[in-house]
Amino acid sequence: MDVKLVMFRSNGQRKDFPIINPVTVIGRGENCDLRVPLLSVSRRHCELSVSGEVVRIKDLGSSNGTYVNNSRAVETKLKAGDRLAVGPIVFTVQVDGKPDEIKPVKTKGQRLAEESPAEDEVIELEADVVAQPGASALKESKSRTRSAIDDDVDPISALEALAGEDEDADKK
Numbered sequence: 001m002d003v004k005l006v007m008f009r010s011n012g013q014r015k016d017f018p019i020i021n022p023v024t025v026i027g028r029g030e031n032c033d034l035r036v037p038l039l040s041v042s043r044r045h046c047e048l049s050v051s052g053e054v055v056r057i058k059d060l061g062s063s064n065g066t067y068v069n070n071s072r073a074v075e076t077k078l079k080a081g082d083r084l085a086v087g088p089i090v091f092t093v094q095v096d097g098k099p100d101e102i103k104p105v106k107t108k109g110q111r112l113a114e115e116s117p118a119e120d121e122v123i124e125l126e127a128d129v130v131a132q133p134g135a136s137a138l139k140e141s142k143s144r145t146r147s148a149i150d151d152d153v154d155p156i157s158a159l160e161a162l163a164g165e166d167e168d169a170d171k172k
Contacts, residue, residue, distance in 0.1 A: 003019040
């Protein structure tokens with residue numbers, strides 16, 4: 001199953017985000033698979049999962065909520081054409097190329113398009129949405145490795161090694 005999240009920038013440029021992992025974490029944090037670096041988006045905002053022929057979205061306790069077709073969602077099944085709002089960003093869910101034609105969703109602030117914005121209202125993003133597939137899995141792997149290493153490493157030696165690296169970098 002080919003799943004994409006489609007968004008449009010304020011200039012009308014379309015941007016597709018293929019969902020290639022079974023679980024994709026969306027949020028502001030650097031360890032998210034789909035990073036939306038806006039303060040209105042929680043560090044770990046929501047989780048998109050693809051299993052067999054089912055696509056689900058699960059809110060991860062975000063401050064501002066996750067919305068599907070204008071309704072707040074805690075955990076729900078998604079289908080082709082659904083609108084997924086994460087903070088001020090609205091994605092259209094595309095499954096196996098359906099819907100074939102996706103129109104831009106015009107929003108302003110955190111209002112959703114269906115809340116009848118004026119024709120000329122378009123969101124201006126402070127930063128770009130960034131796909132980094134596997135980032136959440138990598139973070140978990142690093143933290144497990146780090147904790148295993150931390151058990152074997154003397155904290156004083158580790159600090160001295162870091163200080164030495166900083167001195168070497170300053171010399172370059």
